[in-house]
Amino acid sequence: MKKDIIIHGDVWAGLEFIKDNSVSVAITSPPYWKQRDYNFEGQIGQEESPEEYIGRLVTIFNKLRQKLKEEGVFFLNIGDKYLNQYGKSHLLMIPYRLAYHMVKDGWHLEEIIIWYKPNHMPSSVKDRFTNTYEPIFVFAKRKENIYKDFYKREKKNVVEIPLQQTPWKHTAVYPENLVQEMLNRVNLNDGDIVLDPFAGTGTTGVVVKNLRNGFLSKEVYSIMIEKGNEFVKIIKERVGVEDIIQVKEIPYTWHSAKEENLPSNIDSLLLVNDKHGEVHIAQTYEEFLSILKGMRTKEFKSFHREDALYFVGIKEWNLQSLYYVHAIYKYGYVVRNMLVVSNGSKWYPVFMLSRDTTKVAYKFYLDRVRTNPKIKEERDWTKEEFIGMKVRDISGKTSREGQVVEILEKYPDEFPKIIVVQWNGEASIEFVMHPEKDEFLMEGLRFFCARCNTELIDPYDPIEKNVCPSCGLELWINVETIPIIKEPKEILECVNDLEKSDYLVGQIVDVVYFKIEKNGSSSKFHSLDRINWGASPGARKLVEGEYFTKMRLYRIDQPIVAQYLTLLRKSKNMRIQDVISKFPKEYYHTVGHWFRKDFGGSIPIPEDIKLLRKVFNIHDGLLKILERTALKFQTVKTSVKGKNPGDYIKNRNEEELIAFLKKLYVPSNEYLLTMSKK
Known part of the structure; x- marks a missing residue:
């Protein structure tokens, strides 16, 4: 073969x-499950289930193995998936389950390479580490x-390679x-063929070309299989392929993978060192x-x-x-992360688990382990255009979109402080919180003992008794023992200043009506065209479109409410x-959830808070605070508290790693005591 x-x-x-036994190297990244x-x-x-997806790929890759030469290898890049369920999401461990079943099917696994992406996709998750890597299996x-x-x-089984900007x-x-x-990593010879069975935009073909x-002048050629019409056009343009071979679909069958439980011939080892959590690195x-x-x-559970x-x-x-980590789900646990601990050339896994x-x-x-706190950014707002900017309202029962009209x-x-937003059908006056106040909003509400005014680092424990560490008062047992709640003074100044304004925030006003075109995506990245979606969040200029979001002023844990x-x-x-009887009929299945402290609980939206204040005849305290909303300026940026360190941890010895991970769960009083000793 003398052509791609x-x-x-x-x-x-x-x-x-x-042809069978004709391919020297296969390299691909198939579609990920439900992504x-x-x-x-x-x-x-x-496919309906991960097991069906895995079984299908095992069947396809069995066919691929027939095409490899006897000494041939197959590089497989595949990502994982979180299964979102009631309460928590579970990392399915799909890549490793697939690899396990491929080995059972006859493949020899030579290596698992970790591909770390320094400019990985940004994430707003706060209850786990951000995903920053993907595995590559060498079969x-x-x-x-x-x-x-x-x-x-x-x-060496770790590579650090940035994501690449692409025009597609x-x-x-x-x-x-x-x-x-x-x-x-392989010794290619003249006449060798490199196969990509899921070619996408033809990156494999470009590299082979x-x-x-x-300067190596290797007479190596590629075969690229692709079903998508648009992608075939891109491959043809990128690689310079003249001839395209059309093939008709051939039916084939596969069976769902049958997963195994933990081996029964292994004894149990109990870790019972700290009721708040455990860290252990097995050898x-x-x-x-x-x-x-x-x-x-x-x-263990008790x-x-x-x-x-x-x-x-x-x-x-x-x-x-x-592979066997996935079986822990059957015993009441979820996998939240597979951390990769690396010295730059070799790696080992650490699994973050929690009760299901x-x-x-x-x-x-998370705030205890963030890195590189954000340096205050200066922007010249006099040169920014805000009229026509998109506004999203997520403070009510249903979300809506609008535009700034005045x-x-x-x-x-x-920077805009009070604006008029045109929604479909009406317009309203809205207050905008200045971006400089973000760090104070992130700090959030502070709680103090109702008797001695000591600040409570962990304001509410839904499992054990809540006792003031200074005076011993048991908190949260009646209204007299509800902690004193204080807002950041910098935010209070804004709120008080707003009350003196000539404009009534929230007031419906008359403006010239125009239809707002809805966009199908609410993502900050929705309008990216010829820019890679994995670009660094610091490159805001690559992102087309910033916007305002109307939302509750403070985030607060639902069990506290x-x-x-x-x-x-x-x-x-x-x-x-x-x-419930004080609310309209449509609230019948809603009000009860406000009093639940589990994952079925919910926080009343601001318009419902107004009704609750009337029901309880309360005009201050937490309810008044929860009623406050503001427009916040949304842009792609690092948190003012720093970056999530991600699930790739480099250059930490075992002692440093254990200390680092313990920071994530030890009680605040214990953590502060440890920090004070340092």
Whole structure:
């Protein structure tokens, strides 16, 4: 074969077209499960269950193995998926489950490479680490293969390669440098073929073309299989392929993967050191599985709080250890992260686990481990255009979109302070919080003992008694023991200043009506066209469109609100049913959730707070605070408190790692005591 080939059609039919034992290297990244919809029937990645998805890929890759030469290798890049369920989301461990079943199907697993993305996709998650890496599996047809020489020489299974800007609307493009790195690990010869069965935009073909035309002058060619019409056009343009082979779809069958439980011949090992959580780095596979089995026992569960957090790692890991972690879900736990601990060349995993309960959220003190706090950014607001800017309202029962049509009042630096927003059908006067106040809003509300005025670092514990550490007063047992709640003075100044304004915030006003075109996405990245979606959040200039969001002024834990409302209700000798009776009929299934402290609980929206204040005849306190809303300026930026460190942890020894992870769950009083000793 002396040319690159595009096979336009289904992957199974495309593989059927290729001769057996003809491919030296296969490299690909298939559609991830339930991540993206490519809008054609029967697409891979939209199966009903992870097991069906895994079984389908095992079948496809079995066919691919037939196409490899005896010494051939297969580089597989695949990402994971969180299954969102009531209360918590569970990391499904799909890549490692797939690899396990592929090995059972006859593949030889040579290596698992961690691809760390320094400019990874930003994330707003606050109850786990941000995902910053993906695994790349190196499979071979047999133990003696063309990857062996590299592995014996380098023994490096971590690569740090940034995401690459691309001019195509494809959100799952892996960078050319990643493909180049993988192909550098094998000894390609003239006449060798590189296959990509899920070619996408043809990155593999571009790299192969560069190898052929570069200083190495390797006569290497690519075969790319792609079903999408638009992607085929892109491949043709990028790689310069003239001929496209059309193949008709060929039906094929597959079976869902059958998952295994933890091995029964392993004894249990109990970790009962701290009721708030555990950190343990196992040395061996047997020790690691013993810990997982120990977590199933009544002794382990009864010793730890329901909101405890667990970090369990393994130094001498193997594929089986990564595979069996998924089985912990059957025993009442969820996998929240698989952390990768690396020295830059080798790695080992540490799993972050929590109880699968809807009663209480686990403690995760992210602010303690953030890195690189944001340097205050100066922007010249006099040069910014705000008229016509999009406004999203998420403070009510349903979200809505509008646009800024008039600026009534400005801050001294010309940033809008009071504006008119045109919604579909009406317009209203709205207050805008200055971006400089973000750090104070992030600090949030502060709670103080009702007797001695000592600040409470952890204001409410839904599991154990709440006792003031200074005077011993038991808090949250009646309205007299509700902690004193204070707002940041910098925010209060804004609120008080607003009350003196000539404008009534929230007032409906008459403006010239015009229709607002709705956009299908609420993402900050929705309008990106020829910009990679994985670009660094610091490159705000690459993002088309900033906007305002109308939302509650402060974020607060729902159990605190539920306990506060419960004490108010009891002080009025009211049952929950009595409160429900004060609301319209459509609230029948809503009001009860305001008093729940589990994951079924909810916080009343500001318009409902007004009704609650009338029901309880309360005109100050937490209810008044919860009623406050403001427009906040939304842009892609690092938090004022710093960056989430992400799930790739580099250059920490075991002692440093354990200390780092314990910061995430130890009680605040204990943490502050530790910090004061330092």
